[in-house]
Amino acid sequence: MDAWFQNEVTYPHVAQEVLDAADSVRATLPNKYCDPEIAANLFAEAIDEYLLCDDLGINVICTEHHAGINSLLASNPMLLSILASQTKNVRILSLGTLITLRPDPVRVAEEYATADVLSRGRLEIGFVKSGLSEYASNQASPIDNGDRYWEAIDLISKALSHQEGVFSWEGKHFTHRHVNIWPRPYQPTLPRMWSATGDPSTAGDVGRRDMVQVLVLRGPEGTKTAFAANRRARAAAGMPKPTTDRFAYAALVAVGDTHEEGVRMGEKLMWFLNTSLRSAPQFGPKLPGLAPPQAAPGLYRTKPAAAKPGETASAAANAAALMNITAEQAMARGIMFAGSPDTVHKQIMDFHEAVGGFDHLSMIGRSGFMTHAETSKSMTLFGKEVLPRLKEVKTVTAGYNQPD
Amino acid sequence: MTNATALPASGNLLIGDIELEVVRRGVGQPMLLLHGFQNIEPDAPFLDMLGDHASIIAPSHPGFGRSSRPKDVETVYDLVHCYLALLDSIPDEKVSLMGFSFGGWLAAEIAVKAGRRIDRLILVDALGIKISGPETPDIFDVFNKHPDEVRKRSWHDPAAQAPDYDALSDSQLANISRNWEALCRYGWHPYMYNPQLKRWLGHIKARTLVLWGASDGIVTPAYGEAYARLIPGARFETIDAAAHHPYLEQPRAFVDRVSRFLKS
Numbered sequence: 001m002d003a004w005f006q007n008e009v010t011y012p013h014v015a016q017e018v019l020d021a022a023d024s025v026r027a028t029l030p031n032k033y034c035d036p037e038i039a040a041n042l043f044a045e046a047i048d049e050y051l052l053c054d055d056l057g058i059n060v061i062c063t064e065h066h067a068g069i070n071s072l073l074a075s076n077p078m079l080l081s082i083l084a085s086q087t088k089n090v091r092i093l094s095l096g097t098l099i100t101l102r103p104d105p106v107r108v109a110e111e112y113a114t115a116d117v118l119s120r121g122r123l124e125i126g127f128v129k130s131g132l133s134e135y136a137s138n139q140a141s142p143i144d145n146g147d148r149y150w151e152a153i154d155l156i157s158k159a160l161s162h163q164e165g166v167f168s169w170e171g172k173h174f175t176h177r178h179v180n181i182w183p184r185p186y187q188p189t190l191p192r193m194w195s196a197t198g199d200p201s202t203a204g205d206v207g208r209r210d211m212v213q214v215l216v217l218r219g220p221e222g223t224k225t226a227f228a229a230n231r232r233a234r235a236a237a238g239m240p241k242p243t244t245d246r247f248a249y250a251a252l253v254a255v256g257d258t259h260e261e262g263v264r265m266g267e268k269l270m271w272f273l274n275t276s277l278r279s280a281p282q283f284g285p286k287l288p289g290l291a292p293p294q295a296a297p298g299l300y301r302t303k304p305a306a307a308k309p310g311e312t313a314s315a316a317a318n319a320a321a322l323m324n325i326t327a328e329q330a331m332a333r334g335i336m337f338a339g340s341p342d343t344v345h346k347q348i349m350d351f352h353e354a355v356g357g358f359d360h361l362s363m364i365g366r367s368g369f370m371t372h373a374e375t376s377k378s379m380t381l382f383g384k385e386v387l388p389r390l391k392e393v394k395t396v397t398a399g400y401n402q403p404d
Numbered sequence: 405m406t407n408a409t410a411l412p413a414s415g416n417l418l419i420g421d422i423e424l425e426v427v428r429r430g431v432g433q434p435m436l437l438l439h440g441f442q443n444i445e446p447d448a449p450f451l452d453m454l455g456d457h458a459s460i461i462a463p464s465h466p467g468f469g470r471s472s473r474p475k476d477v478e479t480v481y482d483l484v485h486c487y488l489a490l491l492d493s494i495p496d497e498k499v500s501l502m503g504f505s506f507g508g509w510l511a512a513e514i515a516v517k518a519g520r521r522i523d524r525l526i527l528v529d530a531l532g533i534k535i536s537g538p539e540t541p542d543i544f545d546v547f548n549k550h551p552d553e554v555r556k557r558s559w560h561d562p563a564a565q566a567p568d569y570d571a572l573s574d575s576q577l578a579n580i581s582r583n584w585e586a587l588c589r590y591g592w593h594p595y596m597y598n599p600q601l602k603r604w605l606g607h608i609k610a611r612t613l614v615l616w617g618a619s620d621g622i623v624t625p626a627y628g629e630a631y632a633r634l635i636p637g638a639r640f641e642t643i644d645a646a647a648h649h650p651y652l653e654q655p656r657a658f659v660d661r662v663s664r665f666l667k668s
Binding site: 023136139141142143144280281282286287288289291293294295296297299300301 | 547548549550551554569570572574577578579580581582584585587588589592593
C-alpha cells in the first residue's frame with residue numbers, strides 16, 4: 001500500500017462571529033477576511049510539509065477548490081509546478097484541476113505535461129467532478145457536468161498521448177481545432193489517471209476506463225458500494241478483475257505518540273467538516289440538474305435524505321451528514337484514522353478489510369487549526385512507524401473478500 | 405425538423421419529434437403564450453379571463469412540465485425554431501404572441517424572425533437583453549443567489565403569493581425541479597439574454613405592449629422601459645402590487661391591460 005499526503009491549505013483565521021453571520025463560508029464570503037500575510041505563511045508551511053513527505057516516502061497530492069475558507073488552492077497547477085520541481089523522490093498526484101469548470105482542456109493538458117516534465121515523470125493525474133458552490137465561483141453550468149467531465153478527460157488524454165502533429169477536436173462541449181502540445185509528457189505512456197467519485201454510475205465509468213478510483217470521506221458502506229459498482233461494470237464489459245492498485249481511499253489522518261494525542265490532533269482536523277463545509281442553500285443539492293425530478297420532494301421539503309442500504313449518498317447529502325460530528329464519531333464512521341502509530345495502523349487495516357482492499361491511502365493530514373508543527377510530527381510518525389507496515393500490504397485482486 | 409401541418413384542437417402537439425403539452429383556452433384570434441420559469445398551470449385564474457379575448461395556446465417549453473426534450477434540444481435557438489414551426493401550424497393569418505419572463509425572451513426573438521405574421525406582441529417582465537454595463541447585472545441571478553432573496557424579488561407579497569413547497573404534492577415538486585433544470589440548461593450562459601438580440605429589436609413589426617410588475621425585483625421596471633424603447637412604437641405599462649408574475653399576482657388588472665391592448 002502507498003500513502004499520499006494532502007494539505008488543502010484551509011483558512012481558519014476568520015473570526016467566528018463573521019462565519020456565524022455569513023450564510024456561506026464558500027463562494028460569497030468577502031475576501032477582505034483573507035489576510036495575504038497569513039495566506040503566504042500557510043502556503044510556505046504547506047510546501048514544507050510536502051517536502052517533508054518527499055523525505056519520508058509519502059507521495060503527495062495537490063487539490064483544488066475555489067473561493068472559500070475550505071481551501072486556498074484555487075489554482076492547482078501553481079502548487080503542482082512547485083511540487084514537481086522541488087520534490088525529488090515521491091509520486092505527485094494532481095487531484096485535480098477542476099476540469100468541468102475550465103473552458104479549455106487543452107490548456108489543462110499543457111499544464112499537466114509541463115508538470116510531468118518538471119518532475120521527470122512523477123506525475124499522476126486525478127480528476128474531480130467538482131460542484132455545488134464551485135459552479136457559481138467559476139461560471140460553470142451544473143447541467144451536463146458529468147458529460148463535460150468525460151469529454152474533457154478524453155480530450156486531455158488525447159492531447160497528452162498524441163505525438164504526430166496537429167489534431168482537431170470538435171466535441172459536444174469543447175472545441176479546439178488545432179491541438180499539438182509542447183512539451184509532451186515526460187512519461188512514455190499516458191500518466192496513470194485517477195477519478196474521485198462515490199456515485200455508482202460514475203464508478204462504473206471509472207472501472208471501464210481502468211482508472212484509479214478514490215473515495216473521499218465516504219466510510220466503509222459507501223466505499224464498498226462504489227468499489228463494487230466499479231468491479232461489476234468491469235466484469236460486464238468483459239474486463240479482467242481489477243487489482244487493489246485501482247482503488248484508493250481518502251480520510252483525515254492524525255498520528256501522535258499516544259492514541260490520545262493522535263485523537264486530540266484529529267479533533268483539530270474536524271474543523272474541515274464542521275466549519276468549512278457550510279454553504280448557502282443555493283449552492284446545495286437543489287442546484288439544477290444535480291438530482292432527478294423525482295428526488296424533489298425530499299430536497300424541497302426537508303434536508304437531504306440519507307442513502308438507503310446499498311446506495312451511496314450524493315456528494316451533497318454526504319457533506320450534510322459529515323457536519324457537526326466529533327473526532328470519535330468520525331473514527332467510528334471510518335472517515336478519520338487517528339491515534340498512535342499502532343492504533344492508526346489497525347484502523348486503516350480494519351477499513352482495508354471492510355471494503356475489499358485498496359492500495360492507496362490518501363491522507364488529509366492538515367486542516368483547520370492543526371498546526372504546522374503538529375502536522376510535521378504526525379506525518380513523521382506516520383512515515384516512520386505506520387508506512388513501513390502498510391508497504392507490506394501486497395496488491396491483490398480487489399474485493400477479494402466481498403460477495404461479488 | 406418536420407413541421408406540424410395543422411394545429412389540433414386539443415391534446416399534445418408534435419413539432420417534429422418534440423411532444424409539447426399545451427394548455428388551451430378561449431375563443432377568438434389565436435394567441436401563442438410562452439411561459440416563464442414555470443409552465444402554465446391549467447387552473448390559473450387569468451386563463452379563463454383572458455380566454456374571453458383570445459384563443460390561447462400555451463405550450464410547455466421542451467423539458468418543462470410534461471413536454472419532451474430530445475437530447476439535442478438544448479438552446480434558446482432550438483426553442484425559437486420550435487415555436488416558429490408551431491406558428492406555421494396555426495392557419496390564421498395573424499397571431500398574437502405573449503411571453504412571460506424567460507418566455508418573453510423567446511417571444512422577442514420570435515417576433516424579430518416572424519415579422520408581420522405577429523400582429524400583437526406582449527412582453528411581460530421579459531428577459532433576453534443586456535442593457536447595463538458589465539458590473540450591473542440586469543437580470544437577478546435566480547440560480548446563484550439565496551432562495552429567500554429570489555422569492556422576495558419574485559413576488560410582491562411573498563407570504564401570500566409564493567408557492568409553499570411544503571403544501572405542494574410530490575408531482576408538483578418534481579415538475580418544479582424539472583422546470584428548474586430546463587431553465588438552467590437554456591439560460592445559464594450568457595445568463596438569460598442573447599447579446600445579439602438588442603440590435604434586432606428595431607425590426608419588430610408587431611404592435612407591442614411591454615407590461616411589467618411594478619415591484620419586480622428579478623428584472624426591474626427600468627429594464628422594461630429600456631426594452632420598450634428598443635421596439636418601434638412599443639408601449640410600456642406597469643401593474644401595481646405585482647412583481648415578476650403579474651398574471652398570477654393581479655390577474656384581473658393583468659387581463660384588463662392585455663385585453664385593452666388587443667382591442668386598441
